[in-house]
Amino acid sequence: MRKNKIFSIVILLFLFLGCFYLSVFAGHDGFGVDLFLKSFQLNDRSEDAVILELIRYPRAIKAIVAGVCLALAGLFLQTVSKNPLAEPYITGISSGAGLGIVLSVLFFNSANYSFFGFLGAMVSSLLVISFAGFRKFSITKLILVGLSINIFVSALISMIILMNSEKSYSMLYILSGNLTENNLVSDKHLLLIFFVILLFSAFLIPKLNFLRLDEGMVFSSVKHKNMYSIFFIICSALLTSLSVLAAGILGFIGIIAPLISKMIVGQDFRYLFFVNIFLGASLILFADFLSRTLIYPMQIPLGLVVAFIGAPVFVFFLTKKGDILND
Amino acid sequence: MMVKGFMFGLISKIICLFFGVFFFCSYAYAEKTTYVSLTPSITEIVYALGAQDNLVGVSTECNYPKEASLKTKIGNTFFVDREKIIRLKPDYVFSMESTQYLLASFKYSQIKPIFFKFDTIDDVYKNIEYIARLSNKTQRSEKLISGIKKQISESKTNSPKKILYLVQVNPMISIGKKSFITDIIQKSGHVSVTSNLNAYYPTISEEFAVKSSPDIVVVNFFDDTRRLGQLFPHSEIIILSDEERDIINRPGPRVYKSVQYFSKL
Numbered sequence: 001m002r003k004n005k006i007f008s009i010v011i012l013l014f015l016f017l018g019c020f021y022l023s024v025f026a027g028h029d030g031f032g033v034d035l036f037l038k039s040f041q042l043n044d045r046s047e048d049a050v051i052l053e054l055i056r057y058p059r060a061i062k063a064i065v066a067g068v069c070l071a072l073a074g075l076f077l078q079t080v081s082k083n084p085l086a087e088p089y090i091t092g093i094s095s096g097a098g099l100g101i102v103l104s105v106l107f108f109n110s111a112n113y114s115f116f117g118f119l120g121a122m123v124s125s126l127l128v129i130s131f132a133g134f135r136k137f138s139i140t141k142l143i144l145v146g147l148s149i150n151i152f153v154s155a156l157i158s159m160i161i162l163m164n165s166e167k168s169y170s171m172l173y174i175l176s177g178n179l180t181e182n183n184l185v186s187d188k189h190l191l192l193i194f195f196v197i198l199l200f201s202a203f204l205i206p207k208l209n210f211l212r213l214d215e216g217m218v219f220s221s222v223k224h225k226n227m228y229s230i231f232f233i234i235c236s237a238l239l240t241s242l243s244v245l246a247a248g249i250l251g252f253i254g255i256i257a258p259l260i261s262k263m264i265v266g267q268d269f270r271y272l273f274f275v276n277i278f279l280g281a282s283l284i285l286f287a288d289f290l291s292r293t294l295i296y297p298m299q300i301p302l303g304l305v306v307a308f309i310g311a312p313v314f315v316f317f318l319t320k321k322g323d324i325l326n327d
Numbered sequence: 328m329m330v331k332g333f334m335f336g337l338i339s340k341i342i343c344l345f346f347g348v349f350f351f352c353s354y355a356y357a358e359k360t361t362y363v364s365l366t367p368s369i370t371e372i373v374y375a376l377g378a379q380d381n382l383v384g385v386s387t388e389c390n391y392p393k394e395a396s397l398k399t400k401i402g403n404t405f406f407v408d409r410e411k412i413i414r415l416k417p418d419y420v421f422s423m424e425s426t427q428y429l430l431a432s433f434k435y436s437q438i439k440p441i442f443f444k445f446d447t448i449d450d451v452y453k454n455i456e457y458i459a460r461l462s463n464k465t466q467r468s469e470k471l472i473s474g475i476k477k478q479i480s481e482s483k484t485n486s487p488k489k490i491l492y493l494v495q496v497n498p499m500i501s502i503g504k505k506s507f508i509t510d511i512i513q514k515s516g517h518v519s520v521t522s523n524l525n526a527y528y529p530t531i532s533e534e535f536a537v538k539s540s541p542d543i544v545v546v547n548f549f550d551d552t553r554r555l556g557q558l559f560p561h562s563e564i565i566i567l568s569d570e571e572r573d574i575i576n577r578p579g580p581r582v583y584k585s586v587q588y589f590s591k592l
Contacts (some may be wrong), residue, residue: 126466
């Protein structure tokens with residue numbers, strides 16, 4: 001049994017590497033490994049080098065960051081709320097991020113809209129979590145407050161889009177989810193923050209295994225159960241905001257990546273954690289590959305491709321192994 | 328026989344005269360046709376024809392010439408104040424083809440919505456002629472169109488370059504075959520690298536933009552050039568000012584100015 005689980009982690013690692021290869025080296029213009037080696041020489045200003053260095057690498061890095069963050073945030077929230085429908089955006093993040101993005105495009109024509117999306121996501125999620133209360137915390141209250149804020153702010157976003165017709169096309173396009181560039185947080189900083197949070201989350205695996213148990217058992221075995229719940233929710237809000245910074249608003253991955261990985265390796269978080277992050281990253285890397293090659297030289301928004309490939313894959317796993325989720 | 332023929336000619340002449348007088352009177356005493364415009368380029372055409380007295384309402388985006396912004400405002404591309412339009416009692420509502428759904432309710436009223444197509448410079452001429460016919464300014468429209476045609480034919484560049492026109496940089500939205508800006512660039516003698524894409528405003532992949540190696544990158548909206556400079560190290564990068572942007576994005580009587588702008592690049 002244990003061997004099987006390690007085997008599936010290895011398979012997913014190879015899946016991840018394959019998707020990474022597709023995302024960086026394949027496409028309308030394929031690249032060989034020689035160019036990969038050459039690209040470390042900084043003086044090379046040929047078109048291929050520019051494409052690899054300024055377009056492909058950053059895209060791949062951001063796809064990985066976004067995929068891992070969303071998958072982890074979804075896993076945390078589904079565990080804390082014991083609800084398979086919980087998704088990372090439940091704490092008002094998608095609408096907060098959307099409002100930040102729309103406002104930045106409206107007032108600054110901003111190339112840094114993803115950073116404003118990040119700020120909006122942080123503010124809205126902190127607002128929702130503080131409304132849900134700390135002493136008298138309940139997950140139901142959190143979800144309902146998040147829902148109300150989402151609805152309120154979504155209406156505000158639609159209003160802003162409709163009132164500013166000359167920018168509405170670009171606003172709608174940006175809101176449908178894309179790997180983005182911004183000048184305020186460079187790729188190196190993004191990666192640094194990402195690794196710190198990832199390492200931090202890895203140390204939380206034992207606590208996650210406790211939270212999965214029934215209320216009564218958790219109360220007798222872990223002190224401050226509420227504190228851990230709140231802590232995980234704040235953690236997932238941080239992760240999701242980071243994914244907004246990397247890739248805008250990408251729905252669906254946060255629900256399906258944890259659920260599919262549960263169907264693959266079961267509920268033990270020691271394995272689930274790794275399967276989950278590899279699966280999330282691979283899905284987004286593959287979606288990125290499709291989004292820029294399917295109708296080349298034009299481009300499909302990444303969020304739409306994620307939905308197109310995510311839904312069939314999810315339904316396939318549900319029909320094959322759906323009963324595992326009933327535990 | 329001679330007399331009969333003479334009488335027939337006389338009667339027909341009298342009838343013609345009678346109808347002529349009738350039509351003259353009905354023309355002289357008829358109320359002039361009025362209309363509202365929901366698009367800045369149409370407002371510019373109306374002013375260029377000197378028919379601004381017929382124009383009773385404009386959109387919030389109409390700001391050229393300056394007098395246009397003083398007229399009654401009736402909405403923008405998405406929000407149209409239908410009640411206000413009904414109160415203004417125009418004969419026609421002028422708008423773009425893409426806004427048909429907004430004005431569908433006018434189909435059953437006295438006010439007739441007219442939708443204009445702006446895909447090429449020829450469409451601009453057609454629209455000028457159409458509006459001139461509605462406002463009895465046919466002579467003026469001929470002068471206007473021949474003036475524009477002359478200006479455009481004189482301003483063709485001798486050194487064709489590859490131009491990448493970006494409506495927006497992040498994500499990269501460019502112009503395709505159906506956009507009139509592609510036609511403008513072609514008329515100016517240059518080549519638009521995205522002219523083969525079968526769309527109005529396609530979102531292109533950055534790789535394609537780099538691979539097409541343009542000589543000049545013209546950017547519509549932008550706030551930072553650093554990344555563009557890295558992506559196109561060998562190209563000249565031009566960012567449009569507000570006025571240039573208005574001229575290029577509006578397929579109106581100033582269209583010759585945008586051809587001149589590109590030909591000078």
